[in-house]
Amino acid sequence: MHILIVTNHFWPENFRINELAVGLKNRGHDITVFTGVPDYPEGRFYTGYGWFKKRSEDWKGVRIHRFPLIPRGNGRALNLILNYLSSLFLACLHIPFVCRERYDAIFVFDTSPVTIGLPAVLLKKFRSIPLVFWVLDLWPESLSATGAVTSPKAISLVKRLVRFIYSHCDRILVSSNSFKSNIKEIGGYDGKVDYFPNWVENEYLFEDQDVLNHDLPEMPGGFKVMFAGNIGAAQDFPTILAAAECLRGYPDIHWIILGDGRKASWVKDQVKSRGLEKQFHQMGRFPAETMPHFFQQADAMLLTLKNDPIFELTVPGKLQSYFASGKPVIGGIEGEGASIIREAQAGFSCPAASPELLAKCVLDMYELNSEERQAMGKSGQAYCNAHFDRDVLFARLEDTFYDVVAAYNRCDDIKETSASEAYETP
Structure with a gap:
């Protein structure tokens, strides 16, 4: 199975998605990652990276395509806004052109900001690929809870954005069971929501x-x-x-x-x-x-x-x-x-x-x-x-991909059959 991972952060930044990508690769899958130029947490591009440097590379058998962005700098409000907006615009602009291979599924690793889901939705619509979205942070609630955004209008806008992204997902995974009601009631999602917790990363075991x-x-x-x-x-x-x-x-x-x-x-x-x-x-x-x-x-x-x-x-x-x-x-x-x-x-x-x-x-x-x-x-x-066993959870995710892809293909078959029947001569 060829899986495209869409994420705000990836190696050499230190996030769980690094281990997940390699784990799926080692289980026999073809993995491609679409992510930003690394700048977290220092707020500046890592050495050797930039707007036009290392935009494509290979790491442990995982192909990486990177979109440019404005670094987050010192993490203050204006810097973060510029970082988020540049990531959103440039990711959406680049994904149709750099991710041109045939993918069986898209997987979104949802770290803040949630806007990383938009380029994934865009590619799903262009290429008709099922989308699995892993929610690790609830938006817009986390914005108001940390004081990052206080404007009711801004919160309402983000809420509509979240509902739009969720509405285009074929499966949503949550890192906490308590997220499920929020995804359904506030996010307006009426599909299947599965519990998929964090695992213990290998670095912490030995x-x-x-x-x-x-x-x-x-x-x-x-x-x-x-x-x-x-x-x-x-x-x-x-x-x-x-x-x-x-x-x-x-x-x-x-x-x-x-x-x-x-x-x-x-x-x-x-x-x-x-x-x-x-x-x-x-x-x-x-x-x-x-x-x-x-x-x-x-x-x-x-x-x-x-x-x-x-x-x-x-x-x-x-x-x-x-x-x-x-x-x-x-x-x-x-x-x-x-x-x-x-x-x-x-x-x-x-x-x-x-x-x-x-x-x-x-x-x-x-x-x-x-x-x-x-x-x-x-x-x-x-x-x-x-x-929280790593291998058990990776196997569960693997089953989720097979299930979603099979259901999506059945849905396409039904649509094609219905369309052909509509044009049959009585």
């Missing part, structure tokens, strides 16, 4: 022996609560900082932050102004293959999201990676993410945006002995193996 070649910082001693990922508005760092202040009297508790993002500078300033330098450590961003090295030094992993209805439906992809590490999880989250932590018996959780309760969860974890924490970590690993 420690790379070459990790020692990286210049890695030394961890502080004591009890380490570790956060890994994007430092943005959605991750609710005001609550994390307030919880750290609540535990100022426990100098042996350290907050380790791995990652970068739009709020990183703000967090750094807050740590200094609150006098938390001895306990709160921003280590910076490191390659994915180094994460097992860091995770194994943690005593607990930290997961937080803002207090907003949209985030109650969300299961952050890092939760699977945390479970796979064998470390207990502390969640300052609501909804499905909290339910999974409880169901897995893999740690403690409390309501979002509750600094005192988050501090209590950290303190409760701190007061457990190492055997009790280890038992929680093993429980999370077992849950991960049962529900």
